[in-house]
Structure formats: C-alpha cells, structure tokens
Amino acid sequence: MPNYRRKEDVNKAAVSHLQTLSWSRDEYNMSSSRTHKTLHWFRKGLRLHDNPALLAACTKDCAEFRPIFILDPWFVKNARVGVNRWRFLLQALKDLDDSLKKLKSRLFVLKGKPHEVFPKIFKEWGITRLTFEVDTEPYARVRDAEIIKLAKEHNVEVIQKISHTLYDTEKVIARNGGSAPLTYQRFQTVLSQLGAPPRTAETLTSEHLKGCITPVTADHDQDYGVPTLKDLKVDTADMGEVVFPGGETEALKRMERYLKKSNWICNFEKPKTEPNSLEPSTTVLSPYLKFGCLSARLFWHRLQEIYKQCKKHSQPPVSLHGQLLWREFFYTAGLGVANFDRMEGNPVCRQIPWENKPEYIEAWTHARTGYPFIDAIMTQLRQEGWIHHLARHAVACFLTRGDLWVSWEEGQKVFEELLLDADWSLNAGNWQWLSASAFFHQYFRVYSPIAFGKKTDPQGEYIKKYLPMLKKFPKEYIYEPWKAPRAMQEKAGCIIGKDYPRPIVDHGEISKVNIKKMAAAYALNKDQNATEKGTPKKRKSEADANEKSKSKKPKKGSSEKITNFLEK
Structure with a gap:
C-alpha cells in the first residue's frame, strides 16, 4: 500500500x-x-x-x-x-x-x-x-x-x-414467500408481479463533479496507478491473445454493434446458436456484465426498444431478454440457497456419489481426453477465456454424468479459474444444472462428444483451429481420429496415442453405465432428503416443474402473459 x-x-x-x-x-x-x-x-x-x-x-x-x-x-x-x-x-x-x-x-x-x-x-x-x-x-x-x-x-x-442485477434479489425472494424461485417459470411469475426492471441511472459527467474535486498529486500513477500483470507477479505462461478487451468503452461498443442487427436481435434463440463456430454466434457480453463494465439494466432496456419495433420477437427463456433473466435467476438462487457452490449442505442439490479421479480431472482440464471436440473447447477456454454456452454444456456433461463421473465441484473450480465471465452464482448454478444435480433432472439426456459437434461443424474447422495437430485429418475422422488407419495418421503427421491421446474412456460404453449410476442416485435421493434435510416440499415440486414445463407445449399466449411486464 x-x-x-x-x-x-x-x-x-x-x-x-x-x-x-x-x-x-x-x-x-x-x-x-x-x-x-x-x-x-x-x-x-x-x-x-x-x-x-x-x-x-x-x-x-x-x-x-x-x-x-x-x-x-x-x-x-x-x-x-x-x-x-x-x-x-x-x-x-x-x-x-x-x-x-x-x-x-x-x-x-x-x-x-x-x-x-x-x-x-x-x-x-x-x-x-x-x-x-x-x-x-x-x-x-x-x-x-x-x-x-x-x-x-x-x-x-x-x-x-x-x-x-436487474432487480433487488431480496425483494424477489420475499415476493416468493421467503425462498428463491427454483424454476424459470415460477421466477418469471414472481417478476411479473414486480414489474419491469428499474430504469437506468444517468451517466456520471463533469456536471456531477462541479465543485466536487478529486485531490490528485503529481506522483498519483506511482502511488495509486493501475498495476500491470508484472507488478502483480501473475504467471503469464497461459496468456493468449486479447480477443475480448476489458472495460466499459469496449462493452458499450460491443453492445451497440449487436444492437444494430435488429433482425438478429428479434429472432435470437440461444439453443439455435452454434457452440463451435469460428466467430462467436452470441454477443459475448457476459464478461462485461460479470465485471459490471456493462449494466444489465441498460442492455435490457435497449433490447426492449428494439423489441417494440419488431412485428414479433423471440421470448424468454431463449431470447436475449431470456438470457438476462437466467442470470437473474441464478443470482437469486445463489442468495437464497445455502451452500449453493457445493453439494454438501446444499438443500437443492442431489447427493450423488461422484468419484475422485485426479487423472481424469487433469486430462479434461488440459485438453487431453482424446475426444477432439471436448479438447478443442477446453483449449479455447484456456487460450481465450470464453466458450459458447452449449460448448460449456458439452464439456460439463462429459466431466460429470456423461463420461468421467467426476464431481461438478471440480469443473466449477476450473471454470472459475479460466473463464473471463466466471460468476459465482452462475457458475455454481449451471454446473448443478448440467450435472443433473439440481434444476435439470433428465439425466438420461447425454451430450455425445462426437455427434454433438458434427451437427454444426461437420468439417471440423473448429477442431482444426484449436487442435492444429489434427488439421490434416479428413472430416470422416476429425471427430474420431483413433479410427483413422495408421497410414492416414502418418500422412496427417499425427499418430494417435503418441502425438494426440487415445480416448480416455469409451463414450458408448461408459455413458450407459453412468446413466444407471444416475438412476440409482436418484432413487436413493428420491425425496431429495426432504425429511432429513428439512428441505421444503415446495422446492422439490418446483424442481420437478422444470421438466414438466419443458415437456408440455405452451398454451397459445402463455409466454406472452408471463412476460407481459416486459412491454411496460
């Protein structure tokens, strides 16, 4: 100091x-x-x-x-x-x-x-x-x-x-009877009672500071200047190129750039974006929202201005408004649920007997699983600090219930370190969701580390970018290079098992085994230990409603009714 x-x-x-x-x-x-x-x-x-x-x-x-x-x-x-x-x-x-x-x-x-x-x-x-x-x-x-x-x-x-946040999260919890809403639909219902998010405050200008001086000395930079990475002695070995510069100036530029695409804004649906496109298929405003370089309320109301000009537009949970509400949903859960970032003592999290496998964690973290789609995602994460939401789905499922049977808490730690937008509530909430520990319970729906990436990138261009050792493999083998004949591997200059690892597990076999493990864990946690843990029955019914609401086709106008407050 x-x-x-x-x-x-x-x-x-x-x-x-x-x-x-x-x-x-x-x-x-x-x-x-x-x-x-x-x-x-x-x-x-x-x-x-x-x-x-x-x-x-x-x-x-x-x-x-x-x-x-x-x-x-x-x-x-x-x-x-x-x-x-x-x-x-x-x-x-x-x-x-x-x-x-x-x-x-x-x-x-x-x-x-x-x-x-x-x-x-x-x-x-x-x-x-x-x-x-x-x-x-x-x-x-x-x-x-x-x-x-x-x-x-x-x-x-x-x-x-x-x-x-868009709202006072304590008021949201109070309006829900003192507990955090645990389904998106219930959350929307509570927000509809609160009305639209407050308008933004005015930007600080020189007018606000008239007569309010800041005592600055000649040696201000020496005493109080922003330090460098070298000053902080931060290891820069893993530092990649600057893809997403930090700061309010860049945040506002990025927001304005996307707001000009009114048709794209109106038709945006998160599940239809691509996890492995070479250029981001979403806004990548999340790091700026995490650090508060961009106000969520400003983005919300600017989106609303565009929605008013559209003949029709996408609705939450898949719209851009919907993405801001997901952020709000997990912030509210993080405040209202005890021990939200861990399994033990967390009343909404199923207790699943994950296994301690340091070698699996190491391979997953450092892009050595032998599955190119998974390893390319983890490479991008380490190099750039950001990966698409659906890419996060794929690697999270792979680490936990899909393939490696490792606790979501281990994945949460890695994301906390590597993500630019690592946000305590969102990180914990999404890992519980993707491991089917809370909020989402269709554990039998497993992401394939092979087929999922092929849907949007059949040529494997994303893999070739982040795993250059595989760039000479033809598209038939880019997602499964271990199946390529030896001669083809030699021609590509990459021998599987030597220059790139063999698959750490057999996905086809292990995913079936893990689904049975999840079924057993769910049976053991049938009532989510409601009696022993004192978990309100309301919480269990809300969690189940997440699946019920997905399986039912919404009634005409139901989404508009719940989100009608957006238009006000």
Whole structure:
C-alpha cells in the first residue's frame, strides 16, 4: 500500500493540481463550501453509466471525491483467477481511470485487505461518506458487513445501491414467500408481479463533479496507478491473445454493434446458436456484465426498444431478454440457497456419489481426453477465456454424468479459474444444472462428444483451429481420429496415442453405465432428503416443474402473459 500523506499535504497537493488543470477560482470556492469528503468503492460495477452508488458519492454536498479500487495481495496470490481474467480486470480498471481523467478525476488503486485499508484512509483523508454497489455473493456480504461496521465506528455514512442485477434479489425472494424461485417459470411469475426492471441511472459527467474535486498529486500513477500483470507477479505462461478487451468503452461498443442487427436481435434463440463456430454466434457480453463494465439494466432496456419495433420477437427463456433473466435467476438462487457452490449442505442439490479421479480431472482440464471436440473447447477456454454456452454444456456433461463421473465441484473450480465471465452464482448454478444435480433432472439426456459437434461443424474447422495437430485429418475422422488407419495418421503427421491421446474412456460404453449410476442416485435421493434435510416440499415440486414445463407445449399466449411486464 502507498504511504499515505498527512491530510494537510494532500489538501495542498490537491490545490496545486487543481491549478495545473486550470480549474477556476469559482469552482474551487464552490467545492470549499461543501461538507462531505466521499469515497466510491469500485468492486464490480466498473463503469460510469447506470451507477447510482457512484452518483450518490457526487451529490451537491460533496467537497472531495475519491473513487477507489482495492487489490488484496493475498487475493492476488491465492484466488482461483487465471491470467486472462486478471488481464481483463486490469484493462477494465485502466479504461475506468481514463474515463475519470476526462472528468478531471482519477481512480485510486490501493493495495491491502479492505478491513485494514479503510480505517487508514477514513482517518488520513477525513472521509465522511462511503458509497458502493450491492454485492450478493456470500464472501462479499461478510466483507461488506465488516466495512459498514468500521465505517460507523469512524462516523462515516454508508450508501449502498443496487445496480449489478436487474432487480433487488431480496425483494424477489420475499415476493416468493421467503425462498428463491427454483424454476424459470415460477421466477418469471414472481417478476411479473414486480414489474419491469428499474430504469437506468444517468451517466456520471463533469456536471456531477462541479465543485466536487478529486485531490490528485503529481506522483498519483506511482502511488495509486493501475498495476500491470508484472507488478502483480501473475504467471503469464497461459496468456493468449486479447480477443475480448476489458472495460466499459469496449462493452458499450460491443453492445451497440449487436444492437444494430435488429433482425438478429428479434429472432435470437440461444439453443439455435452454434457452440463451435469460428466467430462467436452470441454477443459475448457476459464478461462485461460479470465485471459490471456493462449494466444489465441498460442492455435490457435497449433490447426492449428494439423489441417494440419488431412485428414479433423471440421470448424468454431463449431470447436475449431470456438470457438476462437466467442470470437473474441464478443470482437469486445463489442468495437464497445455502451452500449453493457445493453439494454438501446444499438443500437443492442431489447427493450423488461422484468419484475422485485426479487423472481424469487433469486430462479434461488440459485438453487431453482424446475426444477432439471436448479438447478443442477446453483449449479455447484456456487460450481465450470464453466458450459458447452449449460448448460449456458439452464439456460439463462429459466431466460429470456423461463420461468421467467426476464431481461438478471440480469443473466449477476450473471454470472459475479460466473463464473471463466466471460468476459465482452462475457458475455454481449451471454446473448443478448440467450435472443433473439440481434444476435439470433428465439425466438420461447425454451430450455425445462426437455427434454433438458434427451437427454444426461437420468439417471440423473448429477442431482444426484449436487442435492444429489434427488439421490434416479428413472430416470422416476429425471427430474420431483413433479410427483413422495408421497410414492416414502418418500422412496427417499425427499418430494417435503418441502425438494426440487415445480416448480416455469409451463414450458408448461408459455413458450407459453412468446413466444407471444416475438412476440409482436418484432413487436413493428420491425425496431429495426432504425429511432429513428439512428441505421444503415446495422446492422439490418446483424442481420437478422444470421438466414438466419443458415437456408440455405452451398454451397459445402463455409466454406472452408471463412476460407481459416486459412491454411496460
């Protein structure tokens, strides 16, 4: 952490800097007549648009304003975060700092544990108000409660605002009788009672900061600048090319680029997109939503503007609005379900006797399963930090109930490390879904690591891109290279078992065995231990409804009725 100067030194430096920036005497006098010295604490929500907590720091009674981001050295060293996500975060912070510079402010990056940093800066900077965005993750709730307590001890006012989610997730749970809705249909019904998501807050501009100065010294970059990967001592061995640059600027550009495709927006259906196209068949806005570089509410309402212009458009759960609601669904479940990121003690998760197979985990993680479609996906994940949603389906099913019979918690850890959009609630929820542990229970529906990829990429171009050792195999063998004659392997310059591994399991055989294992586990968990665990019967019936709602053909107008609130 930088050495903090005495308050008097900071004030002198602030005045000096204001003069160099040609701030008028009237502006400075306006600032000096104000009372509050405010901090805005960036965590997620790395943006200036639709950030009500940020605006709350820059009200008319603000004299000094410091936007901060805290990097905990322990977290840097021990967190399950890969190099691509670190790079994305640092790019987002740099972009945020650049945007603040244009408003004659700067981002202050501090190093240390939040509970150690805040008492120091409360005192050194004479802080009277702290603002930040609400975070519903368990770790964040504990952390924030501790900081709120410290703030009260230092007579610092705390203002929290909701803007990372479309809705107040606590209100959603309350409206559902105190528990999280566990089916998408029930979730939509609850939201229809709450109405459309709130409108976005205005973007922070220089007008908001008139008279609210940011004390910036000449050595700001040295003391509080955004660090580099080298500064953080992050291992860059696995760092790929920048495919998705971090930051609010890129997020807004990317959103606008897709919003111009109104016909594509109106007809978008997630299941009809391709998991193995060479260019993404979806928006890839998820990393920007994860870090809050893009407001979910802004995207929602911009989509709504386009939907109003369409004669007809796709509906949730498959539409783009539907994708935002899936995000909201899992955020709500993550808040309302205990131990949501693990099997043990999780009341909605079936207890399945997964096996501990380190060699399988290693092969799956490092793209050595011998199934080209699976290995190409895992290679893309490691290189770029993103894979299509249906590609995630394929590799998750393969690791768990489909082939390797490894716990979804192991896959969750790998995704947490490698995904740019690794999001605690969504990661845990989707892994439970795809392993048929919760939410989705048709365990007999298994993704083929061979046939699934062929449907959308029969030539295997995706495999050739990410597994170049297989690029000379003809399309007849690109998904099953072990079946190629030896002479063909030699001609392709890739001997199976030497240059590329043989299949780690026989999918045709093992998938049948695993379906029987799942059936046995379901029989053992018939009532999901409702009596022993105290799980409400309501939860079980809702989970079953996920399948029932899929098997029934919707009545005409039913989807419109549930989502009618979208039009308001």
